[in-house]
Amino acid sequence: MRSTDHTPVRVGVFGLLGSGNLGNDGSLEAVLGHLRAEHPEAVVDALCGGPEAVTARYGIPATRLHWYRGEYRTASRAGAVAAKGLGKVVDAFRTAAWVRRHDVVIVPGMGVLEATLPLRPWGFPYALFLLCASGRLTGTRVALVGVGAAPIGNRATRALVRWSARLATYRSYRDTLSRDAMRATGVDTAHDEVYPDLAFALPVPQADTPPDSPGTxxxxxxxxxxxxxxxxxxxxxxxxxxxxxxxxxxxxxxxxxxxxxxxxxxxxxxxxxxxxxxxxxxxxxxxxxxxxxxxxxxxxxxxxxxxxxxxxxxxxxxxxxxxxxxxxxxxxxxxxxxxxxxxxxxxxxxxxxxxxxxxxxxxxxRSAELRRTLAERNLAVAQRLEHQFTALTAALFPAAGRIRSHAHAHLQQETP
Missing domain, CATH: 3.40.50.2000 (Glycogen Phosphorylase B;)
Structure with missing residues (x-):
């Protein structure tokens, strides 16, 4: 970590955030909730797909992920193809410049290491590779937190995903299948943990009384x-x-x-x-x-x-x-x-x-039985996510982790 005890930790969040996908934004919200509760001194900003939406909703500065605004549109004309190619070069410098301004960059959840939906290698997989490579070059810690992974057929996409995972400082997965998929590509996952999806960490809002059966x-x-x-x-x-x-x-x-x-x-x-x-x-x-x-x-x-x-x-x-x-x-x-x-x-x-x-x-x-099962499983999920955030603090915020450990030890000594 480059920051000192007197300098706020600079944290970046990265991904297709603010682009209309509620799951991606929910993962961001869970991580922001943790940072604001446990690391209120941290200065947070984002490099993301929808910067205006992220700033408006979460109150953090945000930068557009891609220089070329038509990145996810099919390029058929020569001018669009050239602009998209130029954008790849520009993004390499933009990403590195953004990463080096941070002590920590977090990729919050999302299926960033999979291709279970249509995906081109030079879109988000390339952007993720630029992020992780920039982290290694600049000394910034990059964490893939609770991410999804899956076997990938396309050779170029698979290579970019494999190198992104290898270059990251910290990795955790949202299920065992994801960890197994990365191990199969040649990534050393011996120290990688599996935790429930970050969205389970979001608070449960007050719901209306369920209607009488047969209901909605x-x-x-x-x-x-x-x-x-x-x-x-x-x-x-x-x-x-x-x-x-x-x-x-x-x-x-x-x-x-x-x-x-x-x-x-x-x-x-x-x-x-x-x-x-x-x-x-x-x-x-x-x-x-x-x-x-x-x-x-x-x-x-x-x-x-x-x-x-x-x-x-x-x-x-x-x-x-x-x-x-x-x-x-x-x-x-x-x-x-x-x-x-x-x-x-x-x-x-x-x-x-x-x-x-x-x-x-x-x-x-089996409705009544299944509701009881879900209540029990949700309690176990909550406990595992507490472990995830504790591990994240230890990996990315070592000073805060030491302070918390010393306080916990001191409290145990004082407890009769």
């Missing part, structure tokens, strides 16, 4: 087109997902069940519109959630939840509501197993409305 069913939808390896049949995968989900919603409406559609990213809005248009019933409404806290409130007030997005699942499980996953990646299966609902997963690539309905009815039949 929350259905979390997603603009799902398969993984990075499924580009050739992305349209077919999306069509099957949308048709199966729509049929499931229509059956619930025919049974006079209110359905509340949830999203987790701005790109999911067309899916909501398509279902509303296809079912055309006042029993189907769309939630306007602006944060994970909003999603927790929505799911807490429901009788049951069926959801696709990973952080929709986390919100429902954290709320203690019986949940069925439309699983699009192994991370969803692992999360459901961790929370005691491993049998309630259905493949998002092949939604079979009849089988989904059968699973849903079984889920509701």
């Amino acid at each position: 069913v929350c259905v979390g939808v997603m603009a799902f087109h398969g993984s990075d390896d499924d580009r050739a049949r992305a349209d077919e995968i999306h069509r099957r997902y949308l048709e199966g989900t729509t049929r499931f919603v229509r059956t619930l409406v025919e049974e006079k069940r209110p359905v509340r559609l949830l999203t987790g990213d701005e790109c999911d809005t067309p899916v909501v519109a398509a279902i509303l248009d296809a079912v055309d019933s006042p029993l189907v409404t769309a939630a306007e959630a602006a944060s994970l806290a909003d999603l927790v409130k929505e799911t807490a007030a429901a009788d049951a939840v069926v959801a696709t997005r990973y952080h929709n699942l986390i919100c429902a499980l954290k709320a203690g509501t019986p949940t069925l996953a439309l699983s699009y990646a192994a991370k969803s299966d692992a999360l459901m197993a961790q929370m005691g609902l491993g049998t309630y997963c259905h493949p998002a690539r092949e939604v079979d409305a009849d089988r989904l309905l059968a699973q849903f009815r079984e889920l509701e039949g």
